[in-house]
Amino acid sequence: MTFKPAEWPRKLRSQEWYGGTSRDNIYHRGWLKNQGYPHDLFDGRPVIGILNTWSELTPCNGHLRELAEKVKAGVWEAGGFPVEVPVFSASENTYRPTAMMYRNLAALAVEETMRAQPIDGAVLLVGCDKTTPSLIMGAASTDLPSIVVTGGPMLNGWFRGERVGSGTALWQMSEDIKAGKMTTEDFLEAEQAMSRSSGTCNTMGTASTMASMAEALGMALSGNAAIPGVDARRRVMAQISGRRIVQMVKDDLKPSDIMTKQAFENAIRTNGAIGGSTNAVIHLMAMAGRVGIDLTLDDWDRLGRDVPTIVNLMPSGKYLMEEFFYAGGLPVVLKRLGEAGQLHKDALTVSGETVWDEVKDVRNWNEDVILPVDKALTQQGGIAVLRGNLAPSGAVLKPSAASPALMKHRGRAVVFEDIDDYKAKINDEVLDIDETCVMVLKNCGPKGYPGMAEVGNMGLPPKVLRKGITDMVRISDARMSGTAYGTVVLHTSPEAARGGPLAIVRDGDMIELDVAARRLHLDLTDEEIAARLAEWQGPPEVPVDGYARMFHDHVEGADSGADFDFLKGCRGAAVPKDSH
Structure with a gap:
């Protein structure tokens, strides 16, 4: 895909708040200076919102506060003005009745945060299952330049010499308890081995799948998906993403430039190759709806039917995300798809390069983790x-x-x-x-x-x-x-x-x-x-009010992404009227 960067310099939307000498400009600018920002930061440089889903009640994202500092460093280095903004964080571990009920609320809140505040671009700092799709949905709705940085997976769990995959081991062991093959005492001991570092689930669960989908869509830098949460390279990825978003704002490289039908087709095929979660179906269809892309269940079946599953990770295989990273991660999978004629090679990514330019020279460092096609877990791995x-x-x-x-x-x-x-x-x-x-x-x-x-x-x-x-x-x-x-x-x-x-x-x-x-x-x-x-x-009929009523009245079916019926299509990021 050919992308023509916008001319620079030009007036940015943040200048509607901060540029000039009117009473309203001074109102917005003067209050922010109470944090010690010098006047020349408001001179027209890109204001970058770091939309952070950190929460101590979202364990997968518990380390994102530290990661945000690396993003800020990158933004400063590239001449931008970083501002960290906490946003709705739906935890898979704690939210009842289910985190999925709050994905749309999170997306709506993120969309309005981006639209109502003086930012020119956004770093979407995500990790736990629903945080990735909800922030991408919000960014797609506003179409402000945005880049995804995920928190990365946990390190491998180990219990009595065996790998313990977060989630997968839980389901297996709970069945073993009911079958009388495992004691409660052993189960409690295994609990200590399941989550031994910061990060998301270390299996190819929904969090790892959605990190892979963000990368396959081109919304994250190449290699982002698999770096463990505690690896120093995760912090490097955060910092270079901070640098990159500043240039994206200058170029006016937007989600709508990246999240094309070809990009979604790449993501669907990637999901088959990695043995990704069925939850990706609902999330990608909701994202597509936000950018006005016609994506259907038939697309999922057509595109995934002949894609072999070559990533040997739990729950389909035997390894975990740590080994996937060491083997080369998602770039190796994308290269394999490209070699098989199953990748739109000219799809644009947040790097400004095509997906093929990013992956064509990578190597597979472990063919027991990323399998040759003739040794695939299944020859028809798509949904x-x-x-x-x-x-x-x-x-x-x-x-x-x-x-x-x-x-x-x-x-x-x-x-x-x-x-x-x-x-x-x-x-x-x-x-x-x-x-x-x-x-x-x-x-x-x-x-x-x-x-x-x-x-x-x-x-x-x-x-x-x-x-x-x-x-x-x-x-x-x-x-x-x-x-x-x-x-x-x-x-x-x-x-x-x-x-x-x-x-x-x-x-x-x-x-x-x-x-x-x-x-x-x-x-x-x-x-x-x-x-x-x-x-x-x-x-x-159960009487409900508040958000539960909104959800009940407006949620669509799973076959179209379970988004709200009034949130379809990109509604843009026009500057709201000033009330002062």
Whole structure:
């Protein structure tokens, strides 16, 4: 892609606040001087907002305060004026009912922060799952020059000589507890090994996936995604990104220049190659909506179907992000895609160069971590989009995390009406279920939960686990943690709470899954489905107000990104009227 930088010098939007001698200019400028800034900092140089999602209640981002200082150093070095701005930080670990419910609120808050304040460009300082998409969504809506800096993954966890992947080990060990294969004391000891340094999950979970998506989209500098959070090179990345954003403002290099349809296609293929989280589907579609790009579930299936999964990381493989970084990180994957003709090589990045210019000379330093294509974990690693009378608007499955023997399966439905019903029944020895059944969970989509929690990877019943069974087909309108695994059908749309066919599935119904054929079928006639839907009554209306009411009234379905219906398209960053 050819990009023509804007002429420099020129008047920047921050000068509407700080430039001149009017009463309003003095009001804005004079108050900021109470922090000791000299007058010549307001002379027209780029004002860079460091939008920091640091919070002590967002453990993945707990080190971002220190990282922000390195970003500031880079901005100062390049002749900019850095201002650190705390923004909404939705923690995956603590937010209830689910952090996903607050992604849109965070994006809205970030958008308005960027629009209402005197900044010319932004460094998006992110890490935890929802912080990356929410800040990119906000930046896309305003279209101010922006660059992503992620906090990086934790170091490897180790327990009794084995790698412990954050999240993935938690799901495995909790199942081992129910199966009687692990003691509670051992579980508590393993807890100490799971999170032994600052940073995000060290598996290819949602945080690492979204860091990779930011880099594949061109919104982060090459190599950003995999550097461990405590590695000195993470701080170097922060500093050079601070330098780079100043030049981006001078060139007027905006998200809309970078986040093109080609960039999103690169990201989708990258997600298949890394065995990325199914959550990337929802987040990338929401981002695309903010820049006015038409991205659909069909794009995901078309682009990912023939992409081999070559990154051998948990939950699909055996290694962790630390090894991925040492092997060469995402640039190696992008180079491999380019060599296979599966990369738009001329897609622009925040560096001002094309993605191919950034990666064409990199090397793979460990072919057991980033595999040759002929040794791929799966030859079709992209997200599989399923359709049929059970999911007219689509559902998704991650083949690289599923059991091959279950990719074509027909089984009897065991239905849980909601997550509370699941919790009440799953450990009951009288539950009529075996490993051939299909577990069905309803009312856990965007409206139904509300917020669409990561409960789709339902734990198996103890009596099945005791047989040594570790996987069953599971279907829901929920999401699944990127660190989780299994033959799990997710995001079934329309969701049950909207009256989708999932709502009328009953115990004993037969369900057919055929991933190769992309088919998800409820073995009922069209007439029987229509009759049940005619009788269906939605879940009882729970009185809510405040943000929960806004979410309920305006959230779209998972098949279009679960964004708010009134936030589509770029609305720009016009200077607000001064009230003084």
